[in-house]
Amino acid sequence: MGLAFSKVLVANRGEIAVRIIRACREMGLASVAVHSESDSGAMHVRMADQALCIGPPSASESYLSIERIVDAARRSGAEAVHPGYGFLSENAAFAEAVIAAGLVFVGPPPSAMRAMGDKAAARVAMQMAGVPVVPGFQGPPGVAPGDEELVAAAERIGYPVLIKATAGGGGRGMRVVRRAEDLAENLAAAKREALHAFGDGALLIERYIGNAHHIEFQILGDSAGNLVHLFERECSVQRRHQKIVEESPSPLLDATMRDLMGRTAVRAARSAGYSNAGTVEFVMDPATREFFFLEMNTRLQVEHPVTELVTGLDLVQWQFRIASGELLPFRQEDLVSKGHAIECRLYAEDPARGFLPSGGKLLRYSEPAGPGIRVDSGVSEGDEVDMHYDPLLAKICCHAADRDAALARMRQALRRMAVIGAVTNWQFLREVIDSPDFGEGRVHTTWIEERFAGWKPSEEAPPKGLVVAAAIALAAGMDDNRAPDDRGGRGPADDPYSPWRAGDGFRSGGPR
Amino acid sequence: MKQRFVSAGSAWDIEIAHRDGALIADVNGGEHAVEILSERPGTLTLRVDGATLVCDWAADRSGGWICHDGRVWRFDKPHPTASRRREATGTGEGALRSPMPALVVAIDATEGQDVEGGAMLLVLEAMKMETRVTAPAGSWTVKRLLVAAGQQVIRDQELLELAPRDTGVDAEGGEDDGQVL
Numbered sequence: 001m002g003l004a005f006s007k008v009l010v011a012n013r014g015e016i017a018v019r020i021i022r023a024c025r026e027m028g029l030a031s032v033a034v035h036s037e038s039d040s041g042a043m044h045v046r047m048a049d050q051a052l053c054i055g056p057p058s059a060s061e062s063y064l065s066i067e068r069i070v071d072a073a074r075r076s077g078a079e080a081v082h083p084g085y086g087f088l089s090e091n092a093a094f095a096e097a098v099i100a101a102g103l104v105f106v107g108p109p110p111s112a113m114r115a116m117g118d119k120a121a122a123r124v125a126m127q128m129a130g131v132p133v134v135p136g137f138q139g140p141p142g143v144a145p146g147d148e149e150l151v152a153a154a155e156r157i158g159y160p161v162l163i164k165a166t167a168g169g170g171g172r173g174m175r176v177v178r179r180a181e182d183l184a185e186n187l188a189a190a191k192r193e194a195l196h197a198f199g200d201g202a203l204l205i206e207r208y209i210g211n212a213h214h215i216e217f218q219i220l221g222d223s224a225g226n227l228v229h230l231f232e233r234e235c236s237v238q239r240r241h242q243k244i245v246e247e248s249p250s251p252l253l254d255a256t257m258r259d260l261m262g263r264t265a266v267r268a269a270r271s272a273g274y275s276n277a278g279t280v281e282f283v284m285d286p287a288t289r290e291f292f293f294l295e296m297n298t299r300l301q302v303e304h305p306v307t308e309l310v311t312g313l314d315l316v317q318w319q320f321r322i323a324s325g326e327l328l329p330f331r332q333e334d335l336v337s338k339g340h341a342i343e344c345r346l347y348a349e350d351p352a353r354g355f356l357p358s359g360g361k362l363l364r365y366s367e368p369a370g371p372g373i374r375v376d377s378g379v380s381e382g383d384e385v386d387m388h389y390d391p392l393l394a395k396i397c398c399h400a401a402d403r404d405a406a407l408a409r410m411r412q413a414l415r416r417m418a419v420i421g422a423v424t425n426w427q428f429l430r431e432v433i434d435s436p437d438f439g440e441g442r443v444h445t446t447w448i449e450e451r452f453a454g455w456k457p458s459e460e461a462p463p464k465g466l467v468v469a470a471a472i473a474l475a476a477g478m479d480d481n482r483a484p485d486d487r488g489g490r491g492p493a494d495d496p497y498s499p500w501r502a503g504d505g506f507r508s509g510g511p512r
Numbered sequence: 513m514k515q516r517f518v519s520a521g522s523a524w525d526i527e528i529a530h531r532d533g534a535l536i537a538d539v540n541g542g543e544h545a546v547e548i549l550s551e552r553p554g555t556l557t558l559r560v561d562g563a564t565l566v567c568d569w570a571a572d573r574s575g576g577w578i579c580h581d582g583r584v585w586r587f588d589k590p591h592p593t594a595s596r597r598r599e600a601t602g603t604g605e606g607a608l609r610s611p612m613p614a615l616v617v618a619i620d621a622t623e624g625q626d627v628e629g630g631a632m633l634l635v636l637e638a639m640k641m642e643t644r645v646t647a648p649a650g651s652w653t654v655k656r657l658l659v660a661a662g663q664q665v666i667r668d669q670e671l672l673e674l675a676p677r678d679t680g681v682d683a684e685g686g687e688d689d690g691q692v693l
Contacts, residue, residue: 172641189635192617193642240641356612357638359667363570364554364579381554387613387638415582418568430582461522462585465560466567466578468537468546470587471515471526473556473569474576 003324005079005104006030010048011069011094012084015378015394016300017044020082023316032076034069036062038386043378050076057388063087066094070101080104080323082316086390089299090117106323108276108298115272116296120166120204122272126293129271131264134283134292136206138166144202147187154183157207163187165194166202173197174241176208209285211444214238214294215250216281217265218307220318222327223275229262230307230315231337233279234441237432239355239448244425245432246303247342248310251403251441252286261291266332268293276322277304277315286444302345302395305376309341309399340406341399344414344433346377348391350423352456359387363421368413372399372406385422393424403441407433427457517575517587606655607670608645614638616663616671625654626677633672636665651677 007030010020017033021044024031033048038057045051052072055062062068064087073081081098083089083106092113098105107113116122120138127133137153139145144166145153154161154177163186165173173194175186191201214235221227234250235243253261265280279301281294304315322328350358365381377394379385385393396413400406414430437443437451462470514527527538528546535546537560547559558565568579575588614636621633629649636643655673659665 189642193637196637350611353611354643356643359613363577364568366568417582418579420568420570420577420579420584427583459520461520462578462587464539464542464544465558465563465565466580466585467517467519467524467526467539467587468528468544468560469556469558469565469567469569469580470517470519470576470578470585471528471537472546472548472558473567473578474517474571474587474589475513475515 003027003029003320005324007032007076007078008080008082008106008320009034009069009073009076009078010044010082010084011063012087013039013042013044013063013378013389015376015392016084016302018047018378019376020084020316021047023314023320027317027320029320032072032078034063034072036388038388043380043383052076057386059087059388066091066097069094070097073098073103074101078103080106082106082319083299085299085302090297092117104323106276106319108274108278112272112274113298116298118166119164119168119295120202122295123204125271126268129267131268131271131293132291134206134209134294136204138204145204147184150187150203150205151183153205154180157205160208160210162206162208163190164204164206165190165198165200166204167198167200168194173203209283210446211286213250213252213284213286214281214445215253215261215284215291216279217262218301218304218315219265219269219274219278219280220315220322220328221269221275222322223325224327226328227266227269227274228328228330228332228335229265230311230313230335232258232261233303233306235303236443236445237438237448238445243303243345244429244448245342245344245438246306247340247403247406248306249337249340252284257289268296272296274298277319302392303343305374305395305397306341306343309374309397310337310339311335312338339399339401340403341397342406342410343395343397344410344429345392346394346396346419346429347425348385348393348422349425351425351428355425357387357391358423359385360422361385362419364418366418367394368396368416372409373397373413374399393422407439428452428455516590518590519585519587523590606675607673608633609668609670610636610665611643611667612636612638613664613666614643616659616661616665617642619657619659619661621654621657621672623654623657627652627654645671647674653677
């Protein structure tokens with residue numbers, strides 16, 4: 001069946017833009033990339049059939065500008081817009097602007113985005129739909145509760161409590177408060193963060209569940225109201241509410257729990273009038289086996305490859321088909337999850353500096369490959385890691401018959417990566433995967449903070465063989481007569497073996 | 513050619529020579545048989561004492577990186593001038609530097625203020641996340657604020673100067689050569 005559109009604007013950057021453009025190619029759709037001035041040579045721009053510059057590096061003037069993106073869609077002749085994740089993907093006003101311009105928005109209806117986008121309103125809606133929510137306080141709909149009300153609510157709920165931004169997601173504006181005397185300071189900081197990140201400082205407060213597992217269900221629905229879940233993803237390996245490792249199936253769920261939670265997730269989505277791809281997130285107390293609705297993400301999720309690997313479905317292609325009006329040809333009972341999939345997120349973050357974002361030029365970058373290994377990335381060797389944007393470089397995914405086999409595959413995949421030039425969390429990922437707790441699936445959402453507090457990369461001396469390698473490889477790349485470069489950057493320009501030469505040649509020779 | 517590298521705090525003297533048609537590496541006085549299996553831009557495959565090693569590498573002016581088996585090692589070729597300057601500026605105590613490119617959101621410290629370790633000095637924001645910069649362990653006086661709220665700072669930019677209290681010693685280091693210390 002042909003689609004209702006033939007040209008798609010991808011309103012994103014990085015690995016997800018590349019992923020979406022790949023799906024466009026496979027479906028015979030023309031792709032249009034948009035980019036900021038600093039991204040003119042980025043991989044998503046190099047891959048798309050057409051690329052338009054939409055503004056300066058600052059995301060608020062480029063990837064977050066509804067006006068500029070809709071204008072770019074018009075100018076390019078695109079008939080549909082895929083928002084990816086992050087940026088404007090959960091912005092109902094953006095979806096409405098796209099639709100008002102006569103274009104297809106590849107995502108849920110704006111009404112469903114609004115229903116789920118306001119975390120406080122979503123809590124109320126879920127309670128009415130019979131979906132369990134974490135005990136908490138959000139004030140009346142549309143009214144941001146004052147500090148006094150939040151303080152009183154915290155006393156009622158009991159410490160520890162979790163402060164969240166009503167408009168939020170991704171850990172921004174989110175804070176755990178364990179003592180009453182710390183509440184005021186954290187409310188102020190959360191409000192500042194929420195204002196910066198979402199332009200809305202409204203907060204809500206919830207009971208904080210210790211040792212919680214984060215388990216989410218992938219939802220897919222068509223415009224006729226057929227809704228299914230594509231099983232769960234366990235995303236409990238998080239650092240400050242940022243997911244690092246995800247897997248499916250969850251080591252915690254049995255068939256009965258999976259079925260119960262899956263049906264609850266579908267009910268949650270149905271109550272919002274949902275269609276297209278989305279994710280219902282639950283927090284689960286492993287002691288009581290209680291689970292609570294956390295939020296629904298009304299977009300494609302970063303960790304969607306995990307679901308694709310176990311179900312064999314291409315979620316991005318299904319997003320296009322659903323947006324085009326196609327109906328789901330399968331029912332819940334037709335769907336099966338096969339084997340085990342794990343994803344590790346490679347971030348340009350410096351573990352030795354509290355995991356702060358690090359930039360740099362990728363002097364060497366090569367990805368693992370082989371049976372059961374999938375890497376979704378938005379960079380290649382020679383690229384500059386831009387500090388303006390999300391530090392996610394690549395997602396390394398492994399699929400195998402069972403969890404142990406998938407873990408073994410991941411260990412080898414991480415060993416076969418090569419990244420030089422930007423500091424990444426790569427070694428940290430290896431230690432997470434190798435830890436006995438993770439091996440046994442006993443990982444909760446604060447495990448990283450507890451188990452890896454103060455973690456630093458090991459500083460052990462290199463094996464002698466590597467000293468030999470250094471002597472052979474680096475002899476050509478060095479020049480005794482020059483002062484050391486304090487930034488550790490550029491090699492001698494006259495040195496034919498310097499990787500800088502290769503890198504620059506790559507950039508200037510490649511498409512812009 | 514004799515070379516000296518420093519990696520992970522250890523120094524290595526290495527010389528690679530041809531002997532009877534084979535390559536021999538002398539590493540800190542111990543000999544190792546070396547065979548170069550393949551050499552491509554940025555990737556080197558060696559056999560050292562019978563074990564195969566695949567290494568990705570990149571070089572800069574003062575050394576380079578070797579990436580092997582999921583890890584990256586930095587190798588520095590010691591530079592006499594550089595090491596002296598590093599010592600002269602000590603550990604960089606006195607000036608607190610920004611750990612990342614960031615926006616200064618708020619400044620809690622004031623010049624002349626006495627602070628203890630852990631005291632909140634200022635708040636940075638990067639990637640929409642706030643980071644608090646606090647005083648290191650000890651007793652300090654805020655000597656000088658070097659940034660203002662609303663200012664964009666680069667990685668390693670000095671944010672403020674602290675002087676240890678009651679010692680009478682000026683904590684500010686010597687000349688600043690911009691080195692990451």
